Amino acid sequence: MTAGGELALSVVIPMFNEEAVLPLLVQRLRPVLDGLGETYEVVAVDDGSADDTAAILHLLRRNWPELRLVRLRRNSGHQAALTAGLHRSRGDYVVSLDADLQDPPEVIPEMLELARSRQLDIVYGVRGDRESDTVFKRNTAGLYYTVMRKIVGKKMPDGAGDFRLLSRAMVEALRSLPEHTPVYRLLVPWLGFPSGEVSYVREKRAAGSTKYPLTKMIRLAADSVINFTAAPLRAALWLGAFGVGATVVLTATTLIAWANGTVVPGWTSLFLAVLLFGAVQLICLGLLGEYVGRIFQALQARPAYFISEDTVEARPPSQRGA
Ligand code: UDP
Numbered sequence: 001m002t003a004g005g006e007l008a009l010s011v012v013i014p015m016f017n018e019e020a021v022l023p024l025l026v027q028r029l030r031p032v033l034d035g036l037g038e039t040y041e042v043v044a045v046d047d048g049s050a051d052d053t054a055a056i057l058h059l060l061r062r063n064w065p066e067l068r069l070v071r072l073r074r075n076s077g078h079q080a081a082l083t084a085g086l087h088r089s090r091g092d093y094v095v096s097l098d099a100d101l102q103d104p105p106e107v108i109p110e111m112l113e114l115a116r117s118r119q120l121d122i123v124y125g126v127r128g129d130r131e132s133d134t135v136f137k138r139n140t141a142g143l144y145y146t147v148m149r150k151i152v153g154k155k156m157p158d159g160a161g162d163f164r165l166l167s168r169a170m171v172e173a174l175r176s177l178p179e180h181t182p183v184y185r186l187l188v189p190w191l192g193f194p195s196g197e198v199s200y201v202r203e204k205r206a207a208g209s210t211k212y213p214l215t216k217m218i219r220l221a222a223d224s225v226i227n228f229t230a231a232p233l234r235a236a237l238w239l240g241a242f243g244v245g246a247t248v249v250l251t252a253t254t255l256i257a258w259a260n261g262t263v264v265p266g267w268t269s270l271f272l273a274v275l276l277f278g279a280v281q282l283i284c285l286g287l288l289g290e291y292v293g294r295i296f297q298a299l300q301a302r303p304a305y306f307i308s309e310d311t312v313e314a315r316p317p318s319q320r321g322a
């Protein structure tokens with residue numbers, strides 16, 4: 001497989017139905033990369049797009065030999081596409097970037113410079129402000145980062161998404177992890193390599209529409225928590241303990257009242273208690289199911305993605321695995 005030392009820089013860009021933004025992306029990205037005066041490759045990962053993303057990339061490649069197309073056979077999700085790109089990248093440094101120009105390519109030279117001058121393995125792109133995001137996105141993102149920082153530790157900078165630079169050593173460390181559903185924005189800080197930050201202003205998506213509907217956001221949040229900690233399971237245990245405590249207190253007060261000659265009227269409270277504990281049990285079972293399901297997936301060990309084409313590889317498609 002690929003290793004570093006062949007190129008100075010790889011720029012990995014997952015793309016899902018991004019035909020609308022591609023010309024603008026090339027217009028902004030290419031001058032920046034050519035201006036570096038170093039060897040580089042742009043790894044465009046087509047995450048099973050249904051539009052003309054792949055066809056346009058093929059066209060663009062005619063005039064831009066550094067552009068490399070890695071196609072996934074089916075839509076596998078942003079993080080899986082990122083995985084494919086990282087695993088196939090060849091640069092000494094690897095920058096990951098969204099296709100929609102929300103991560104400005106003009107920041108890349110600054111990231112590279114910082115990593116080299118201070119010998120850093122990670123340079124996070126940190127969002128200076130989120131003016132361009134909707135109020136809903138800003139609030140949910142705020143909550144996400146607060147919870148995640150608790151899980152991973154303080155090292156995770158606020159507002160660091162998937163726009164970042166990684167050293168070859170860092171990419172290899174990530175590759176060596178057998179994670180089934182890697183969530184890079186957590187795994188990267190968790191590994192504890194020396195890191196720095198470059199702040200940037202997050203612009204609006206340049207063209208096309210978001211590929212992250214609420215369902216995908218929820219899945220990312222669930223993956224983030226469940227892959228990193230068993231705390232929710234422990235919380236279920238505490239909830240159970242609290243239930244037992246509450247029951248003991250309620251029983252005692254009821255008995256005392258009964259001894260004093262008052263019978264507590266109870267159909268409503270009985271019904272509510274049954275309902276509450278039924279619901280709590282279902283939630284805990286569901287939670288358990290999430291973890292068991294992931295164990296099942298890990299045992300199945302299906303590849304997170306399948307590559308159907310890589311313009312750098314000369315081998316015929318039939319011999320390519322994930
Ligand atoms: N993306 C992907 N596969 C998916 C969904 C998204 O490769 O299944 C890519 C998408 O093309 C973009 C990046 O992930 O380059 C981030 O997506 P988007 O900008 O739509 O997310 P948002 O900024 O709205 O959170």
Ligand code: MG
Nearest residue numbers: 098100102205
């Ligand atoms: Mg975006």
